[in-house]
Amino acid sequence: MDELTDRELMVMFKHGRREAFEVLFGRYRDHVWSYLRRLVADGTTAEDLTQDTFLAVIRSREGYEPQAPFKAWLFRIATNAARSHFRRGERMTVHTLAGEDPEVESAAAPERPPDQAYEHELSSALEEAVGKLPGALKEVFLLHQVHGLGDEEIAGALELAPASVRVYLHRARKALYERLRPLLGDFKESRTDD
Amino acid sequence: MTDNEHAEPTAEERWVEEKVAVAARELPVLAMSAESELRIRLALDRELAGGSRDFGPVLTVEELARYLRVPVGDVYEQLEELPAFEFAGEVRFLRASIDNWIREREKRFRRQMVESSLRSGRVLRLA
Numbered sequence: 001m002d003e004l005t006d007r008e009l010m011v012m013f014k015h016g017r018r019e020a021f022e023v024l025f026g027r028y029r030d031h032v033w034s035y036l037r038r039l040v041a042d043g044t045t046a047e048d049l050t051q052d053t054f055l056a057v058i059r060s061r062e063g064y065e066p067q068a069p070f071k072a073w074l075f076r077i078a079t080n081a082a083r084s085h086f087r088r089g090e091r092m093t094v095h096t097l098a099g100e101d102p103e104v105e106s107a108a109a110p111e112r113p114p115d116q117a118y119e120h121e122l123s124s125a126l127e128e129a130v131g132k133l134p135g136a137l138k139e140v141f142l143l144h145q146v147h148g149l150g151d152e153e154i155a156g157a158l159e160l161a162p163a164s165v166r167v168y169l170h171r172a173r174k175a176l177y178e179r180l181r182p183l184l185g186d187f188k189e190s191r192t193d194d
Numbered sequence: 195m196t197d198n199e200h201a202e203p204t205a206e207e208r209w210v211e212e213k214v215a216v217a218a219r220e221l222p223v224l225a226m227s228a229e230s231e232l233r234i235r236l237a238l239d240r241e242l243a244g245g246s247r248d249f250g251p252v253l254t255v256e257e258l259a260r261y262l263r264v265p266v267g268d269v270y271e272q273l274e275e276l277p278a279f280e281f282a283g284e285v286r287f288l289r290a291s292i293d294n295w296i297r298e299r300e301k302r303f304r305r306q307m308v309e310s311s312l313r314s315g316r317v318l319r320l321a
Contacts, residue, residue: 021238025238029234037224047226050226050230054234055241122220123220130221170203173211184213
């Protein structure tokens with residue numbers, strides 16, 4: 001069943017094949033959790049919202065239209081769950097996942113060779129910079145860069161025009177670059193290096 | 195995408211996009227913890243099993259008491275807290291609203307457990 005497409009699985013689930021849902025859950029649980037974990041302030045909330053997302057998939061299966069891209073539909077549910085959470089009074093917090101476990105950081109850091117140390121620094125800085133992006137830019141960037149959705153799928157998930165997705169993505173990259181410039185280097189310097 | 199964000203990107207903008215895209219490979223899909231997955235699976239299993247299919251979509255007070263496995267008096271005592279409605283002088287509950295109410299209480303209970311374990315110094319990892 002693993003070779004079936006998302007749409008095929010969703011149609012099977014709609015017709016009562018529970019095992020099709022199990023495959024979809026296995027395929028997307030980490031994606032949904034990861035996306036929500038970077039949108040909200042803590043792991044417990046992300047878990048609650050992930051649960052709400054998949055419960056909504058179960059309850060909405062009758063209304064699923066096979067022509068609708070599954071990923072866009074799934075991430076629309078997840079995004080709406082996060083937005084409802086913020087509307088209920090939990091404001092969109094600026095938070096990052098970088099350096100959340102100081103004990104692990106301090107124990108591991110001295111052992112890293114220079115290349116890995118740079119990658120680790122970049123990874124932490126990137127995580128922090130993404131955490132500070134405004135809501136819509138963060139949603140677009142994560143869906144594109146981490147979860148592999150195309151412009152059309154993101155547009156469907158976030159109910160935006162595809163042109164707006166491209167603009168948001170551009171702004172997100174620009175904002176991230178400004179924060180990461182000390183690590184990524186400078187365009188003019190790169191020309192000089194050539 | 196310079197001043198006009200819909201225009202063709204400049205060489206510098208393309209360079210920045212490429213740099214950020216390469217750096218963003220360092221952003222992994224985070225894996226859910228085994229405990230989180232187990233809790234979510236249990237909730238999904240309950241939903242898929244239709245654990246409450248012995249009841250219709252609308253419950254009476256007595257049915258709700260059976261559903262929650264508590265005495266009928268407890269339902270009357272906590273009526274103000276419950277998502278109830280009145281029709282023709284009778285109190286009724288929409289089962290879907292009750293299920294949502296239960297889930298919210300589950301979340302609140304879980305948070306209380308985490309906070310209490312943190313206060314006591316015992317680490318209870320939920321994610």
